[in-house]
Amino acid sequence: MSDSTVEFSSAAAPLAEKLLEPARAILARYPAGRERSALLPLLHLVQTEEGFVSPNGVAFCAEILGINKAQVGAVATFYTMYKRRPTGEYLVSVCTNTLCNVMGGQEVYDQLVEHLGVGHDETTGDGKITLEHAECLAACDYAPVVTVNYDFAIDQATPQAAVAMVDGLRAGERPMPARGARLCSLRDMSMQLAGFADERDGALTDGPAGAPTLRGVTLAQEHGIAVAGYDPDTPITKTKPAPREERTSQSRVAGVAREAASKVKAAVETVAATATGSRDKADRTTGAEKAEDPQIRTAAARNPDAATPGEPPAPAPGGPPPPSAEGAAAEAAGAAANPPAGDAKPAGDEPGETVVSENTGSADHPTAEANPGWTGAQPTDEEKK
Numbered sequence: 001m002s003d004s005t006v007e008f009s010s011a012a013a014p015l016a017e018k019l020l021e022p023a024r025a026i027l028a029r030y031p032a033g034r035e036r037s038a039l040l041p042l043l044h045l046v047q048t049e050e051g052f053v054s055p056n057g058v059a060f061c062a063e064i065l066g067i068n069k070a071q072v073g074a075v076a077t078f079y080t081m082y083k084r085r086p087t088g089e090y091l092v093s094v095c096t097n098t099l100c101n102v103m104g105g106q107e108v109y110d111q112l113v114e115h116l117g118v119g120h121d122e123t124t125g126d127g128k129i130t131l132e133h134a135e136c137l138a139a140c141d142y143a144p145v146v147t148v149n150y151d152f153a154i155d156q157a158t159p160q161a162a163v164a165m166v167d168g169l170r171a172g173e174r175p176m177p178a179r180g181a182r183l184c185s186l187r188d189m190s191m192q193l194a195g196f197a198d199e200r201d202g203a204l205t206d207g208p209a210g211a212p213t214l215r216g217v218t219l220a221q222e223h224g225i226a227v228a229g230y231d232p233d234t235p236i237t238k239t240k241p242a243p244r245e246e247r248t249s250q251s252r253v254a255g256v257a258r259e260a261a262s263k264v265k266a267a268v269e270t271v272a273a274t275a276t277g278s279r280d281k282a283d284r285t286t287g288a289e290k291a292e293d294p295q296i297r298t299a300a301a302r303n304p305d306a307a308t309p310g311e312p313p314a315p316a317p318g319g320p321p322p323p324s325a326e327g328a329a330a331e332a333a334g335a336a337a338n339p340p341a342g343d344a345k346p347a348g349d350e351p352g353e354t355v356v357s358e359n360t361g362s363a364d365h366p367t368a369e370a371n372p373g374w375t376g377a378q379p380t381d382e383e384k385k
């Protein structure tokens, strides 16, 4: 599309008047014909003006991209960073996900609810603070974590520290966060998220990883634990689609694995049915395979006891109960479909070894159908049953 030709509707026109220039700059980052990929930064741009994605913002994005409002709405309502209601100057997010919760995140959140008098996704009367409880904020090593406008504001937070911080923000202070850049307003942050540089003093910082992040490495060093032969300078193998002939051979291997798994399952079912005295049922369901399948005959010859009618073996005292027939079949099928790696290393660790992309239908739109090798490695719905 060419935005110079867009006649904005009355809903979109006020935003177009203010945002057309940066919106054009965003569109210019994308190849001709692919401008609709600019929707995510455009939605952040809209939030710089309105503090949330309003219906007018949806109209502006739709009209400048030449798509419909339902398409914009589908994206804007999918991501939690696009707000659907007016948001305060500071979005305070308290992680209450598993690890932060265990470490006291819920207490921090509850204390803020009580202190601010607002709940999740609500804003204080002065328009300063919007509170939300968040899913994992990707800083579990510093749990519990509080962010302000997506900057890490308090590591290993306590209710007292969180209350002191929001009081400071409401009083017009910009406290230095535990890590990262100096806190900014949500609109400033939205401008960064739209892809524009933040010229403020101290807007950007960088530094080494902190002690909690390095705790695992430190412990390993203290205890002399190292991965044998590990070279930290080993170049990372690039992921690329496997050649077609390689995929075909993977498909064949997967097919053989499936066939073997189904035969093992049939054999285990036969043995289990016999052991529990259900000979009639076993004969009805697997009699033909038993008479014809050489693998079953071989299994019976190797382990004649398994075919002996009688009670199943008693579990060892204090030991785990014997697996059920269904469990044994599932385990055997899983083992057949997942042969162990020879050296316990993930694929691609060896020099020259190719990591196979799981979806290689085409460069732009990979599909499982186009990569039968991958499809074969995953159980189908029918196999799961």
Ligand code: FES
Residues within 6 Å of the ligand: 095, 096, 097, 098, 099, 100, 101, 135, 136, 137, 138, 139, 140, 141, 143, 144, 145
């Ligand atoms: S669980 Fe809170 S940051 Fe991961």
